[in-house]
Amino acid sequence: MSKELLALAGKDIRLLLRDKGGAFVTFVFPLIYCVFFGLIFAVRTDSTREMQIIVVDEDRSEASAGFADLLDAAAEFTVKRTQRAAAVDAVRRGKVVAYVVLTDGFGEAMGHVLLNEQPRIEVGVDPARTAEAAMIQGLLTKYSFESIMGDLGGGDGLRRQIRAATEKLQTDTDTPPMVRLALGVFLPELERFVTDVEKASENSATADGSSAGQVGTMGAWQPIDIAMVDVFRKRTGPKNSFNISFPQGIIWGVLGCCASFGTSMVIERTSGTLSRLRVAPIGRTTILGGKALACFGSTVSLSAVLFLVGWLFFGVVPKSIAHLAVSLVAMATAFVGIMMFLSILGKTERSVSGLGWAVLLGMAMLGGGMVPQMFMPAWMQSLSHVSPVRWAILAMEGAVWRDFSTSEMLLPWAVLFSVGVAFFTVGAKGFSWQSKG
Amino acid sequence: MLNLSHVGKRYGSLVAVDDLTFEANPGEIFGFLGPNGAGKTTTISMIAGLLRPDSGTIQLNGGAGPDQPHARRGVGVAPQALALYEELTGTENLTFFGKLAGLHGTVLRERVAWALDFVTLSDRQKDRVKTYSGGMKRRLNLAVAIVHDPPLLLLDEPTVGVDPQSRNAMFEKILELKSRGKTVIYTTHYMEEAERLCDRVGIIDRGKFLALDSVDNLIEEYGGKSVVTAQRRDGEVRIESSDPLQECIKLQQEGGILSLRVDRPDLERVFLNLTGRALRD
Structure with a gap:
């Protein structure tokens, strides 16, 4: 030049x-x-605070339908329902943040949660969306606790019943001594369990998911088994x-x-x-x-x-x-x-x-x-x-x-x-x- | 150095330059004297390569025409309208135009410093041109023309809008350039400038040379006689004479003279005699 x-x-x-x-x-x-x-x-993007998810109910039980309704009513989610294939495609195309599959056997496991059976939920999300994935995990844990508490009749009501039963047991002379002894151990433990479930539920509602269930005697106990699936999103x-x-x-x-x-x-x-x-x-x-x-x-x-x-x-x-x-x-x-x-x-x-x-x-x-x-x-x-x-x-x-x-x-x-x-x-x-x- | 042969230029039906032929020699200041619109700037523009003549040929520095960039390397132009970058400093303007003329490195720096010194702008070299006075801009305009040391300079009315003191300084600089062997083509409508600076003058009107010679020869040939005006008690007497000194002596001897004035013929008179109009009409 x-x-x-x-x-x-x-x-x-x-x-x-x-x-x-x-x-x-x-x-x-x-x-x-x-x-x-x-x-x-x-700002326009952030104002859409609700996460769009798709719920796929593969269990089709009363419990899974109830859990899906619980998510549907949740303020944090906008829920659509469809089949698994369509849900995966929607996540891949970036139309929704994640899909949540209530797997086969979800309802039965929900009924045996006190026996340490965990209902399985599969969550498909783009691995790049780490923040959303953690939030979804935390929210699913929270709502699973709520679901369990609902099945138990609610924390306060159950606790009142336990206390009333314990008081009655102390004055009841008709109950055989062996039964009174067993109930004397069982009822306080049951109350402690209910309290711990509530605390864990509250904690999961505010945590990003990683700290869920780390309060009180619940330790690492999780009411549900969440399987995270990577769905790589097409960048469009x-x-x-x-x-x-x-x-x-x-x-x-x-x-x-x-x-x-x-x-x-x-x-x-x-x-x-x-x-x-x-x-x-x-x-x-x-x-x-x-x-x-x-x-x-x-x-x-x-x-x-x-x-x-x-x-x-x-x-x-x-x-x-x-x-x-x-x-x-x-x-x-x-x-x-x-x-x-x-x-x-x-x-x-x-x-x-x-x-x-x-x-x-x-x-x-x-x-x-x-x-x-x-x-x-x-x-x-x-x-x-x-x-x-x-x-x-x-x-x-x-x-x-x-x-x-x-x-x-x-x-x-x-x-x-x-x-x-x-x-x-x-x-x-x-x-x-x-x-x- | 510069040769024009039967050069003509028209703008539609208007003949701007009509069959101009002349040659400028090395170390000569050649003046174009004529009123506004006479064709001086058009001629300069053709010599500089800005306009293409409709007829005739122009040869610069030994042969090539001004349409050839290499031939223009030996030409420096100071246009009538100031052509400077006002947002650049004096040094930046000179450096830029020096580079376009093919100067680089140490030579460029030395030439820029010389040109600034020549036009006495060294103390303002780092100031932007927009802060210069009119006279300073005129001087820088001249410096741009000479920064690359061309043998041929085209100065188109370089003193327009300049105060008398600056004008005198400019004359000194132009004469100094002549003494350095530069050929200067100088256009003006001020006869005083032509008389003071030019070795030869071409009187131009309506695109044509009316006369071309040295100032003295033009005056002698076309200026007519000197006029001696005597104020006497009984009135004013005007006598045309080719020997005004003798006329003055004669009038003095006659007596009754209150004052005497001798008007020698000048280029204004030459132009008047040639065209029937004054130079500034």
Whole structure:
């Protein structure tokens, strides 16, 4: 690369950085956008506190139906019921957090829980969702305790009956001495058992599952046997809201670059410095190349830095660094071309700036730069195909969270490169025509 | 050094430059004198390669035309409109344009320092151009033209908007460049500048050379006679003469003279005689 080309590009980048307004629009505003909208989308996500689960009742007993109803009524869950295969598929697709299978024999084991028989529950969850898995374990333990207590008639009532029986036993002379002796040992032990079950139940309701049942004499006793099954989720959605807001925010930075450099071409023309460049011993191609290189370098650097910030602080982890790198190059190519095109839209700074932003905002509106495409109606999503912004966002998302294969990435890349070449050709011809004496 | 042969340029039906032919020699200051719109800037633009002539040829520094980038390496241009990056410092402007002209490393740094010193801007070299006065910007505009040490300088009305003191300083610098062997093409509509600086002057109007020669020869050929104006008790007397000194002596001998004034012909008069219009009309 020629030293003259680098000098031209370096000068333009220096001028951009010295223009406080331009630098803000190009570098700071996109970061604010990324974080602000990321947080807004995150709040929206967090407000859905109930975990969606699917309950599969394979036991079809009275006890399993009662337990399923208990989960259905639980505030922490939104419960759907279906068959095991559909439940597994739903978890894999990420439509629900987990499935809970009340296995065959659940009801019978529930009836013998005092004999240390444990009803078996199978929970299928994405291993990446460790927090949700632990919470579900804790909640299932809690509700199993509640179920057991319900079967026993409730803690307080049972305890009153035990105490009344114990008092009566002390004054009852009709009961044979051997029976009174046995009941004298059994009834206090029964009361202690009920108390411990209640304490364990309370504890499991607040714990993340790992500490359930570690209170009092209950020790490690668990009323149910929970078998956790890993169901690897297909990644069809973003990992978090910042995965959506960062590509969108970066687009605004790219548009800022595009507008700044497009306007700078006109400023060069109106301030006379373009004439000075043209009388310098460099060709017209070098002048255009310098401007293009500055815009390209700024766009790629800006995008890379913002992605790095997203990666380090907001969990925006690209699925493929190589895909992301090519996407950024393709996006920069497209918007360098558009910058050249914008620069010939008018003869004054004001006209180019106004018309340029009108064109760019139109592209952003259609292409999902303002509202994420997933929230757009179908007709608008179809219309968005004409906007380079759509393809730029798709290329970035494809590399970040959509997990596109290379062949899937080819279309957005091809569109972006084509847009860049086409617009640059038109812009360069217009520039030559405007400069022609 | 510079050769124009039958160069013409039209904008639609308007003839901006009409069949200009001249040659500028090494170490010469060649002036284009003419009113606004005469075609001076168009001619400079064609010499600099900004405009393509419709007819004729332009040769720079021994053959190549200005459309060839390597030929433009030997040309420095100070355009009439200031062409500087206001957000860059003086040093940054000069460094940038020096790089475009092919300078690098130590040579570049030395040339930038020299150019700043030449136009006496060394003390403001780290300030952004937007903080400069009009005169300082004019000087920097000249420094950009000379930073790469070109043998041919195109100075398009370089003193426009400059105060008299700065203008005199600018004249000194241009004469110093001439003494260093530079060829200077200088456009102006101030006849005083042309008379003071130029070895030869081409008087241009409506795109055509009306006359081209040294200042003295132009005045002698087209300026007409000197005018001696005598104020006497009985009124004013104006006498045209090619020997005004003799006329003054004669008037003095006649007596009754209150004051005498001699108006020698100048380029203004030359232009008036050639076109029937004043230079600033």
